[in-house]
Amino acid sequence: MSVTRHLPSLVAVVLAVLALMPPPTAAQTTLRVVMHSDLKIVDPIWTTAYIVRNHGYLVYDTLFAMDAKGEIKPQMLDKVDVSKDQLTYTLTLRDGLLWHDGKPVTAEDCVASIKRWAAKDSMGQKMMGFVKDMAVVNAKTFRIVLSEPTGLVLGALGKPSSNVPFMMPKRVAETDPNTQISDFTGSGPFVFKKDDWKPGDKAIYVKFDQYKPRSEAPSGLAGGKVVKVDRVEWKWIPDHQTAINALLAGEVDMLESPPHDLYPVLKADANVRLFNSNPLGNQYTFRFNTLHKPFDNPKVRQAVLQAFNQEDFLKGVIGDPTYYKTCKSFFPCGSPMAATKPLDGYLDSNFEKSKALLKEASYDGTPLVLMHSTDLAVLNNLAPVAKSLLEKGGFKVDMVSMDWQTLVARRAKKDPPAAGGWHAFLTSWVAADILNPVMMGFLNASCEKAMFGWPCDKDIEGLRDAFARETNPAKQRQIAEQVQMRAVQYPTHVPLGQWYGAFALRKGVEGVLEAPVTVFWNVTKK
Amino acid sequence: MLPYIGRRLLATIPVMAVVAVVVFLLLRLTTGDPAAIIAGDNATSQDVAAIRTKLGLDRPMAQQFVIWIGNVVRGDFGESFFFKKPVSQLIAERLEPTLALAASTLLLAVTMAVPLGVLAAWRRGSWVDRAVMGLSVLGFSVPVFVIGYLLIYLVAIQLAWLPVQGYQRLADGVGGFVQRLILPSVTLAIVYVALIARITRASVLEVLGADHVRTARAKGLGDVTVLVRHVLRNAAVPIVTVIGLGVALLIGGVVVTESVYSIPGLGRLTVDAVLARDYPTVQAVILLFSVVYVLINLVVDLSYTFLDPRIRY
Numbered sequence: 110m111s112v113t114r115h116l117p118s119l120v121a122v123v124l125a126v127l128a129l130m131p132p133p134t135a136a137q138t139t140l141r142v143v144m145h146s147d148l149k150i151v152d153p154i155w156t157t158a159y160i161v162r163n164h165g166y167l168v169y170d171t172l173f174a175m176d177a178k179g180e181i182k183p184q185m186l187d188k189v190d191v192s193k194d195q196l197t198y199t200l201t202l203r204d205g206l207l208w209h210d211g212k213p214v215t216a217e218d219c220v221a222s223i224k225r226w227a228a229k230d231s232m233g234q235k236m237m238g239f240v241k242d243m244a245v246v247n248a249k250t251f252r253i254v255l256s257e258p259t260g261l262v263l264g265a266l267g268k269p270s271s272n273v274p275f276m277m278p279k280r281v282a283e284t285d286p287n288t289q290i291s292d293f294t295g296s297g298p299f300v301f302k303k304d305d306w307k308p309g310d311k312a313i314y315v316k317f318d319q320y321k322p323r324s325e326a327p328s329g330l331a332g333g334k335v336v337k338v339d340r341v342e343w344k345w346i347p348d349h350q351t352a353i354n355a356l357l358a359g360e361v362d363m364l365e366s367p368p369h370d371l372y373p374v375l376k377a378d379a380n381v382r383l384f385n386s387n388p389l390g391n392q393y394t395f396r397f398n399t400l401h402k403p404f405d406n407p408k409v410r411q412a413v414l415q416a417f418n419q420e421d422f423l424k425g426v427i428g429d430p431t432y433y434k435t436c437k438s439f440f441p442c443g444s445p446m447a448a449t450k451p452l453d454g455y456l457d458s459n460f461e462k463s464k465a466l467l468k469e470a471s472y473d474g475t476p477l478v479l480m481h482s483t484d485l486a487v488l489n490n491l492a493p494v495a496k497s498l499l500e501k502g503g504f505k506v507d508m509v510s511m512d513w514q515t516l517v518a519r520r521a522k523k524d525p526p527a528a529g530g531w532h533a534f535l536t537s538w539v540a541a542d543i544l545n546p547v548m549m550g551f552l553n554a555s556c557e558k559a560m561f562g563w564p565c566d567k568d569i570e571g572l573r574d575a576f577a578r579e580t581n582p583a584k585q586r587q588i589a590e591q592v593q594m595r596a597v598q599y600p601t602h603v604p605l606g607q608w609y610g611a612f613a614l615r616k617g618v619e620g621v622l623e624a625p626v627t628v629f630w631n632v633t634k635k
Numbered sequence: 636m637l638p639y640i641g642r643r644l645l646a647t648i649p650v651m652a653v654v655a656v657v658v659f660l661l662l663r664l665t666t667g668d669p670a671a672i673i674a675g676d677n678a679t680s681q682d683v684a685a686i687r688t689k690l691g692l693d694r695p696m697a698q699q700f701v702i703w704i705g706n707v708v709r710g711d712f713g714e715s716f717f718f719k720k721p722v723s724q725l726i727a728e729r730l731e732p733t734l735a736l737a738a739s740t741l742l743l744a745v746t747m748a749v750p751l752g753v754l755a756a757w758r759r760g761s762w763v764d765r766a767v768m769g770l771s772v773l774g775f776s777v778p779v780f781v782i783g784y785l786l787i788y789l790v791a792i793q794l795a796w797l798p799v800q801g802y803q804r805l806a807d808g809v810g811g812f813v814q815r816l817i818l819p820s821v822t823l824a825i826v827y828v829a830l831i832a833r834i835t836r837a838s839v840l841e842v843l844g845a846d847h848v849r850t851a852r853a854k855g856l857g858d859v860t861v862l863v864r865h866v867l868r869n870a871a872v873p874i875v876t877v878i879g880l881g882v883a884l885l886i887g888g889v890v891v892t893e894s895v896y897s898i899p900g901l902g903r904l905t906v907d908a909v910l911a912r913d914y915p916t917v918q919a920v921i922l923l924f925s926v927v928y929v930l931i932n933l934v935v936d937l938s939y940t941f942l943d944p945r946i947r948y
Contacts, residue, residue, distance in 0.1 A: 147907065149717040150673065157675030231679065271675065287685045289719055307728065308718045309907055310899035346800060346897040347907075354787050354799045355897070511666065514912060518668030521680055560679060 138634050139340040140618070143352045144627070145366040147345040148312045151301070152289040154229050157271035159539065166330070166628050167314050167341065168209075168295035169275035172200065172219065173267030176331040177623055179445055179544070181267035184323070184331060185214070185276060185296075187249075195258040195580055202249040205321040208278050209300045216251035220244075221282035223266070223274060228286040230272040235547055235577055236265040260580040261547065268548070269330055269625045270541040298322070298334045298630050299341060312343040314629075327622055327631045334630040337620065341629050349486075356381060356613055362634060364613040365627055368486045369427055375613045383611035385432075386623050389441050389540035393422055393605035395495060396551060398532050399564045401525055403477075408470035410600035414455040415463040416502025417495070419606035425494040426487065426608070433608040439549070439593045441540035441607060445582070446589035451597050452604075463502030476507040478526035480519060480534035484512045491535040491605070520561045540607065541625030545585070546573045546592040551602040564601040636940070640933070647929045654925045655707065655918070659700055662914050668692075669716045669912040690716055703918070712922075713915035715908075722919040725904065732802045732900035735812070736892065737885055739820040744827035745878060751828070752835025752874075753862065756843060767832055774829030779888055783822040783895035790818060800897035819896045823888045827881050834877040838870035845869070871942045879935035886924050 146160040153165030174184040183189055188201040206214035220243050227233030239261065242254040253262060266274050281292045293301045299314035306312050322333035344361055346352040349368050355361045357378055367375060375381050395413065403409040423433040436442035437452035477499065481492035496506045509531075511519070516534055524530035543549040552573065556565035572595060576588045596602075612621060617635035622628055670687035671678070687693050691702070706713055712722040755767040791799040797818050803811035842848060843866060851865045890902035897903075901920060908916035939946045 149911070150719075156673060157678050159675075161675075229682070287689060291719075307899060308720075308725075309729070309903055344801075344897075345899075347903070348894050348897065350784060351787070351800050351895060351897050354792060355801075358792055358795065358799045360799055360801070512910075514668075514672050514910060515666040517671045518666060521668065521671055521683055558679075558681075 137340060138338040139342055140338045140363065140629065140632060140634050141342045141344055141361040142363045142365065142629075143346050143355070143361050144343050147309055147347070148306070148343060149308050150289065151293060151306075153275055154226050154272055154286060155289050159271065162271045162273055163627050164301070164312070165273055165275045165297075166626055167297055167299040168293060168301045169277065169297045170206070170295070170334075171267070171273060171275060171330075173263055174331040175267055175269040175329050175541075175625070177329040179329075181263045182328075182331040184267075185219075196255045198253040198255075198262055199246070200251055200253070203321070203323070204249075206296055207319050207321075208296050209294045209317060210278075211319070212278070213248070214276065214296050215248050215279070216245045217248075218279045218282065219276050220251050221279040222276045225277070225282045225284065225286050226272060226274040230265075230268070230274070231550065231553070232261070232265045232268055232547055233272070233274065236261045239577070257578065258580050259577055260582075260585055261577050264545065264547075270539055296320075298336045310345060314341045314343075315339065322630075329622070329624045330626060330628065334628075336630050337633045338629070353613070356615065359615060362615045362618050363621075366610050367613045369429065369432060369610070370486070372429070372432075372611070380616045382614050382616070384614055384621055385609050385611045386621055386627065387540070387609065387625055388623055389443055389625060390607045390609040392436070392441055392538045392540055392543060392607050393419075393426070393491060393535065394538055394551060395533060395535050395603040395605055396520075396562050397564070397600065397602060398526070398530065398562050399601070400523055401530065401532065403470070403472050403475055404532055406470045407599050408466050409472055411455075411597070412463040412466035412470070412472075412502060412504075413499065414452075414597065414600055414603055415457075415459045415466060416498050416504070417456055417603055417605065418458040418498070419456055419604075421458070421498065422491055422494050422605045423608060425490040432610070433606060435606045436604065439552070439596055439604050440544060440589060444540065444544050446545050446586060448586075448590040448593050451590065451593040455597065456603075458498060458501070460502045467503045472503070474505050476505040477532040478530070479506050479508045480516045480531050481508050481510045482513045482516045482534070483510050487537060487608075487610075488513070488535060495533075495535060523563070535605070537608070539625065546576045546589055552592060552596060554599070554601055562601065564599070566595070566599045566601075568595050569599060569601070636937075640937070643933050643936070647926070650929060651922065651925060654922060655704060656700075658918050658921045659703065662912070662917055663696055663699075665912070667912040669914065672911055673716060703915075707922070712919040715916045716913045717911055718913075718916075722915050725916060726901065726919060726923060729899060729901045729904045731804060732893070732898045733889055733902060735802075735805070735816060736819055736823065736889060736898065736900060737882075739816050740823040740827065740885065740888075741878070741881075743820050743824040744831055744881070747824070748828040748831035749835050749874065752832040753839050753867065755832065755836040756839035757858075757862065759840060764836075767836070771829040771833050774825045777825075779822060779826065779891045780895050782825055783819075783892060786818050786822055787895075802896075802898045802900070815898075819892050819898060822895070823885070823892045826884070826888065830881060830884075831874065831877055835870070835874050838873045839866055842866045842870045868942065872939055872946075875935055875938050875942065879931050882931045883928055886928070 144160060148160055148164055150156050150161050151164060153161045171184050172186055173181050176182050185202055185206055186200050187203040190199040202214060208214060227237045239255045239257060239259040240253060241256040245251045278294050281290050284290050293303055298317055298320045300317045302313040302315060316336045316339050322335045325332040327333055346355060352364055353367060353371055353374060356364055375383060397404045397410050399405055419435040427433040437449045437456055438447040440446040479492055479496060482488045492508055496508045499506050519531055520534055522530050526532050546552050550560045553559045554564040554566040554569040556563060569592060572588055572592045576585055579585045579588060620631045620633045622631050670683050670690060670692060673686050674682045715722055715725055718725055751767050755764040758764050787799055791797050798815055801815055803815050805812045848861060848865055851861045890906055893900045893902035894906060905920050
């Protein structure tokens with residue numbers, strides 16, 4: 110029996126076997142990321158925690174989004190019609206938007222989502238104060254009818270940071286706002302793998318193949334959300350050194366927030382690069398408790414503005430000037446509402462002026478209870494710097510050290526400082542959270558309803574309301590400046606400069622977008 | 636023996652009750668508010684208050700205790716404030732990494748430390764003895780996290796022989812499971828090797844000078860036979876005791892090692908829960924650790940009867 114005689118049948122068999130074999134599957138691209146925190150809660154409306162907000166941007170989509178220039182652009186929307194009297198906003202969804210379960214996104218879903226978000230978010234509540242009605246026109250269109258014009262609608266619905274108005278299916282959005290959701294169906298570019306989520310270990314997201322990105326190029330949080338990896342894995346490594354070791358060894362591809370003191374280790378490795386994705390950065394802030402002496406007196410608070418200078422704080426915590434900048438504005442420098450004029454003559458560590466103001470205010474030497482958070486590297490050195498400057502400015506200071514979670518609990522107490530309350534603490538805000546007088550929580554001066562510190566000032570509140578009513582951006586900027594002028598006369602807090610953090614990326618990870626929030630569309634991995 | 640075991644098991648009930656009260660009170664008296672942590676930094680006081688009500692933290696402390704202890708007696712450890720999962724499920728998910736780490740550490744420590752201790756005693760005063768004791772002092776003195784980072788730097792980063800961090804479940808492959816356990820186990824075992832080797836040496840030295848050992852040698856028995864049949868068995872009681880006590884140390888060591896190597900086990904769960912003031916999880920984990928500790932002590936006590944026929948309960 111010759112081989113040549115049987116060759117045709119042999120070839121036929123081989124071809125048949127090859128035809129029956131499954132096609133070769135393309136290698137899955139997995140981006141492994143160590144985020145700044147563990148994902149314990151997965152309802153971005155229920156909590157304001159940033160890690161949950163970042164989770165939200167993967168799983169959910171938004172009606173509007175902020176682009177790299179800080180402008181609000183339609184995201185899920187195809188058309189936005191505003192009536193001439195600016196009282197009716199008609200919003201029409203884009204074609205082809207689907208939930209992860211394959212059902213179409215409808216106007217009803219969006220109305221329910223806005224209602225749930227607005228019940229929790231302070232800017233949403235402010236916006237709803239102007240809303241007379243929200244009505245579904247058809248499956249893709251709904252209408253927001255206002256009782257009076259406001260410039261808040263786009264700003265609130267395009268809010269980049271917590272709480273972000275993420276759209277959810279109606280059945281999910283109808284969950285009580287004070288109860289966590291248990292159905293994680295979104296319409297965003299990634300699907301959350303609930304069964305693979307191991308709190309304290311990892312969270313997994315896979316590409317949503319049916320997601321329909323916008324045609325525009327990505328810009329900030331707006332534009333086309335084109336997913337270029339198959340899977341994103343958030344690996345929780347609480348120890349910074351271990352996370353950096355894992356990056357150096359190639360076990361992970363990206364660290365969201367490596368500590369500044371370890372940047373030199375990362376820079377020394379040729380396979381790793383640092384990338385500042387958030388040009389607006391963050392702002393350090395000193396918060397007063399206005400309920401108790403001596404900070405119930407605005408003059409004493411002005412003395413603090415005289416005693417402080419931003420450079421000392423920034424140098425003391427960040428160190429490398431590449432990653433900080435002084436900014437004498439309540440709103441972040443580089444953002445539309447920034448104004449440096451109101452703080453001219455302040456924040457220069459003029460201790461003589463500080464002492465003179467204290468004398469004028471008859472400060473009796475009551476020690477300030479300054480809460481010092483010790484466990485977060487980005488905050489740890491702030492309070493000792495503040496103590497030193499305050500003492501030079503004529504204050505007596507009792508610095509009380511504690512972990513951040515204890516501070517968070519104590520700052521909610523209105524008790525006198527000697528009875529477990531407090532006078533002041535320092536914190537940091539993501540710039541995207543404090544872009545205007547309505548968003549900036551520390552400028553809320555509505556007494557009992559204000560954030561911890563409870564400032565109470567009709568003038569600031571009047572200006573914030575005027576800002577909310579104003580629809581002309583130029584006039585909004587004027588009002589924002591007036592708010593800042595008033596915040597110098599009646600200080601609610603002290604801005605202590607801007608700082609920046611960098612992502613650490615393995616070589617081969619490209620396309621990370623500059624945005625106020627860490628997002629994963631457009632990212633490629635070789 | 637059975638009545639003794641029964642009495643010992645009954646005695647664990649008041650121990651557990653005391654642990655439960657102390658843990659409950661300690662957590663409530665520690666500053667910090669889980670509701671404020673859950674709500675996030677931008678939350679208003681009203682949001683925090685709503686969450687506190689939802690979690691039942693606005694109730695009087697005594698009422699909270701009665702509800703919790705009642706549920707525990709029925710085998711319900713409650714739901715984690717953060718993970719929104721039953722605590723028992725959370726613990727079950729985290730049990731495997733911790734058990735694997737603890738078991739491999741003990742195995743490594745015992746198989747290394749007992750021969751080293753015996754060798755040091757057998758060659759008392761020699762360079763072997765001095766080397767073993769010197770290394771023991773070093774093992775005691777260097778903190779676990781320093782050993783961990785050094786091993787990671789040398790073995791995982793410079794030599795790239797083993798992974799830096801993480802854990803692979805046994806069900807996902809034996810190779811990866813073993814590979815990821817080596818460095819953490821070695822890190823954690825070093826202190827136990829030091830502890831057990833020193834006790835073994837002291838205990839063996841004591842028995843080596845005993846009359847029955849001299850008699851055995853006089854009968855012409857070989858060194859190995861004397862050591863195995865007449866020395867080790869009599870020296871075993873203190874060694875087993877220290878291994879049992881070591882389990883308590885192991886619980887503390889696991890917390891540090893799991894953090895350094897990013898192993899999602901019970902140690903990490905405890906740290907995360909304490910930092911987040913996740914009361915139900917902390918309470919359950921501490922109770923579990925207490926039960927384990929009490930049971931290990933019981934097993935150690937019972938093992939004495941097998942090792943030394945003179946001990947009877």
